[in-house]
Amino acid sequence: MKKYSAFAIAREALRHHTGWQRAWRDAQPKKRYDAIIIGAGGHGLATAYYLGKNFGITNVAILEKGWLGGGNTGRNTTIIRSNYLQDPSAAIYEKSRSLYETMSQDLNYNVMFSPRGVIMLAQTHHEVRGYQRTAHANMLQGVTTEFIGPEKVKELVPIININGPRYPVLGGLWQARGGTARHDAVAWGYARACSDMGMDVIQKCEVTGIRSENGKVVGVSTNRGDIDCDKLGMVVAGHSGHLADMAGFRLPIESVSLQALVSEPIKPCMDVVVMANTVHGYMSQSDKGEMVIGGGTDGYNNYTQRGSFHHIEETVRALIETFPMVSRLKMLRQWGGIVDVTGDRSPILSKTPVEGVFINCGWGTGGFKAIPGSGWAMAELIAKGRSPLTDAFGLNRFQEGRFIDESVAAGVAH
Amino acid sequence: MLILTCPNCGVTAEETEFHAGGEAHLTRFGPGASDDDFENYLFMRDNPKGVHFERWRHVYGCGKWFHAARDTVTLEIFGTYTAQTSTPPQNIIDKISDRRPDWQPPQKQ
Ligand SMILES: Cc1cc2nc3c(=O)[nH]c(=O)nc-3n(C[C@H](O)[C@H](O)[C@H](O)COP(=O)(O)OP(=O)(O)OC[C@H]3O[C@@H](n4cnc5c(N)ncnc54)[C@H](O)[C@@H]3O)c2cc1C
Ligand SMILES: [Zn+2]
Numbered sequence: 263m264k265k266y267s268a269f270a271i272a273r274e275a276l277r278h279h280t281g282w283q284r285a286w287r288d289a290q291p292k293k294r295y296d297a298i299i300i301g302a303g304g305h306g307l308a309t310a311y312y313l314g315k316n317f318g319i320t321n322v323a324i325l326e327k328g329w330l331g332g333g334n335t336g337r338n339t340t341i342i343r344s345n346y347l348q349d350p351s352a353a354i355y356e357k358s359r360s361l362y363e364t365m366s367q368d369l370n371y372n373v374m375f376s377p378r379g380v381i382m383l384a385q386t387h388h389e390v391r392g393y394q395r396t397a398h399a400n401m402l403q404g405v406t407t408e409f410i411g412p413e414k415v416k417e418l419v420p421i422i423n424i425n426g427p428r429y430p431v432l433g434g435l436w437q438a439r440g441g442t443a444r445h446d447a448v449a450w451g452y453a454r455a456c457s458d459m460g461m462d463v464i465q466k467c468e469v470t471g472i473r474s475e476n477g478k479v480v481g482v483s484t485n486r487g488d489i490d491c492d493k494l495g496m497v498v499a500g501h502s503g504h505l506a507d508m509a510g511f512r513l514p515i516e517s518v519s520l521q522a523l524v525s526e527p528i529k530p531c532m533d534v535v536v537m538a539n540t541v542h543g544y545m546s547q548s549d550k551g552e553m554v555i556g557g558g559t560d561g562y563n564n565y566t567q568r569g570s571f572h573h574i575e576e577t578v579r580a581l582i583e584t585f586p587m588v589s590r591l592k593m594l595r596q597w598g599g600i601v602d603v604t605g606d607r608s609p610i611l612s613k614t615p616v617e618g619v620f621i622n623c624g625w626g627t628g629g630f631k632a633i634p635g636s637g638w639a640m641a642e643l644i645a646k647g648r649s650p651l652t653d654a655f656g657l658n659r660f661q662e663g664r665f666i667d668e669s670v671a672a673g674v675a676h
Numbered sequence: 677m678l679i680l681t682c683p684n685c686g687v688t689a690e691e692t693e694f695h696a697g698g699e700a701h702l703t704r705f706g707p708g709a710s711d712d713d714f715e716n717y718l719f720m721r722d723n724p725k726g727v728h729f730e731r732w733r734h735v736y737g738c739g740k741w742f743h744a745a746r747d748t749v750t751l752e753i754f755g756t757y758t759a760q761t762s763t764p765p766q767n768i769i770d771k772i773s774d775r776r777p778d779w780q781p782p783q784k785q
Contacts (some may be wrong), residue, residue: 570677
């Protein structure tokens with residue numbers, strides 16, 4: 263693989279861009295792999311990448327039924343933060359956030375990580391107490407966050423109305439090194455690095471069955487034939503229940519639609535990410551100038567990648583109160599993604615009842631930020647059978663009552 | 677936007693008049709149950725890609741609960757029926773089989 267660099271751009275400019283290579287090979291499935299990862303979203307690709315990079319396991323295929331990053335990885339609002347309340351969450355999300363800091367260099371691919379800062383607004387006294395508690399927890403966890411007052415919020419976000427009639431801004435939880443990244447680039451960068459290590463990234467390859475013998479996995483069936491493997495990672499977000507059903511077990515997961523929308527591009531007006539959880543809305547401005555807006559999920563199970571219109575209405579209505587300028591914006595596009603929501607709103611990184619099958623799911627409405635950390639931890643779990651980062655996120659926690667209750671920090675928006 | 681008919685009061689309305697209540701026909705377990713049964717009842721869900729039996733409440737109408745059979749991929753609603761049953765009634769099963777000849781009624785967990 264040729265490296266991308268300033269020199270490469272200059273060289274290609276001089277020869278009419280004839281020397282660029284494919285970023286990844288269009289691989290055909292082999293008969294057998296040491297490990298197969300189902301799902302080429304960010305989490306699946308990152309898992310494969312760290313299997314190779316940290317554990318030298320490179321006889322790996324990543325099978326994707328559609329196109330690379332066409333699931334939630336290419337549909338999210340790209341907020342990255344690690345200001346969670348519970349220790350196991352802080353550990354994996356902060357690992358992830360810190361990996362984002364150097365991801366462009368590691369992958370030699372510009373993922374446009376922009377640590378512009380994230381504010382979570384406190385708009386009720388309950389939220390003020392909640393976020394102060396989180397700020398204290400973060401201090402103990404070594405995650406740098408700060409509770410700031412309304413004047414500081416106004417200084418950071420001049421377009422905000424802090425004296426709204428229903429929900430005045432009473433302060434906010436500020437993480438200065440949170441931010442955003444280019445979601446497609448994260449998938450593409452990992453795919454390119456995986457392909458470079460000799461792994462097969464296989465698109466348009468849908469897993470239709472999971473084959474096991476005596477309780478141990480032996481391979482998968484796909485629309486492109488049977489493929490054997492020793493170890494299998496299911497990393498399919500909203501489709502986890504469907505895949506688990508093929509393998510013969512159930513999950514504490516429901517798949518629902520989460521929507522987002524973007525406005526017409528406007529001049530730079532907001533250079534941080536703002537989340538308003540009480541009113542169910544969050545917003546940032548993309549490099550193209552579009553206001554990127556996300557809201558709440560539908561209440562019913564859904565696999566259609568579109569949601570109900572009234573959620574858009576509710577989100578925008580809520581944002582107008584806090585950002586009056588939104589009322590004059592035209593919205594350009596709206597879409598949905600199928601998010602996998604668990605009983606305690608925390609992810610599952612776990613062994614499963616089928617030996618050799620590992621599952622990574624349940625990131626729900628907030629797993630973009632977790633891609634590198636989750637891949638790092640999942641690779642260790644698959645390679646060694648255990649990872650300190652995943653210990654608390656096992657499937658058994660539901661039976662044992664050891665929930666990682668992040669619904670305060672993570673129930674709605676990310 | 678879903679359009680549902682409440683079998684309790686007969687009103688047909690769009691989904692904002694209703695509230696989704698999750699998977700239907702769960703067998704409830706209480707004290708004395710095995711850990712597996714209790715976990716299954718509280719947390720584990722079928723979450724099918726296709727036919728789903730679910731609970732709804734007519735919150736902004738008569739206020740009562742009912743059941744619906746719906747396809748999670750096409751959003752087609754096969755029918756709604758009373759909440760006073762622990763299995764889908766035969767007429768609903770027949771309607772689904774009409775529309776989805778390959779579909780198998782679920783085994784009770
Ligand atoms: C509107 C919206 C906004 C969001 N905003 C944020 C945010 O601001 N910050 C944040 O951190 N998170 C956010 N999220 C959540 C985040 O997008 C997800 O948690 C994350 O992208 C999940 O990544 P993944 O790799 O697990 O899943 P996906 O990217 O969905 O990848 C799973 C892949 O598996 C494939 N697959 C499924 N079934 C099969 C099969 N049978 N065979 C082969 N392949 C299969 C799918 O095609 C898909 O490509 C948002 C989500 C949505 C929908
Ligand atoms: Zn009614």
